[in-house]
Amino acid sequence: MKKPVTLLALDFGGVVVEFIDDEVLEAMSKHTGFDHPTFTERYWRHRSDFDRDRYTLLEYWRLVTGEENPPIDALVSLDLAGWSRSDPAIIRWAEGLKERGLKLALLSNMATPTYEALQKDEHWPTFFDYYIISGVLKVNKPDRAIYEHLIAVSGTKPSEILFIDDLEHNVTAARAAGLQAIHYRGMDDLATILRSEHPSLWYPRS
Secondary structure, eight states, X not given: OOOOOSEEEEOXXXXXXXXXXXXXXXXXXXXSSSOHHHHHHHHHHTHHHHHTTSSOHHHHHHHHHOOSSOOHHHHHHHHHHHTOOBOHHHHHHHHHHHHTTOXXXXXXXXXXXXXXXXXXXXXXXXXXXXXXXXXXXXXXXXXXXXXXXXXXXXXXXXXXXXXXXXXXXXXXXXXXXXXXEEEOOOHHHHHHHHHHHOGGGOOOOO
C-alpha cells in the first residue's frame, strides 16, 4: 500500500485526451509541401521548444513548414482538434475524485498559445484546481523544476502527490522529485494498479 494521496496530477496528451494520431498529422501535411513522414518528423523536431515557449506560434509553424507565410489557420485548427479528443473514462473518474474532495492538477508540456486556444474549447477540462503548463513556466517535463513548481503552488508534500503520465521518463523524473507516479498505459491498467496500490482512489464510474 502506498502513502495517502491528497493531490492527483494528470498529464494532458496521452492521458486526459488521446495522443494526436497519424490521421491528423497526415491531414496537416497536406497543407504543406511535405509528405506525411517528413512533416511528422519536422512537427516533433521543434515541438519541445515550442512547448516551452521558445518560439511563437508563427515561428513554430515557419520552422515546421519551411515557409515564410505558412497556412497557419488550417494547421492550428487541425492541431487543436488533434489534441482535443477527451478520454471520457478518465474524465469521469477524475470528476468523481473531485466530487469526493481530492485536489486535482493538470501538469502538461504545452505551448501557451495551445493552452489559451484549448481553454476556449467546450471539451476543455475545467475541474482542475491547478494548471501547470510548460509554456507558461518556460520549462518542460521531465525537468525537475516543473514538478517543484506544482509542489510549491499547491502547498502539498511531494509524497502526497500522485502523478500519472504516459511517458516513462516523465514518471521517472516525478519520482526523483519525491512524487508518487504511475506510467499510464490505459484505463484498464490504471485500474489494476490503483486497486492494488491506492484502493481509496479507485471506484468504477458508469
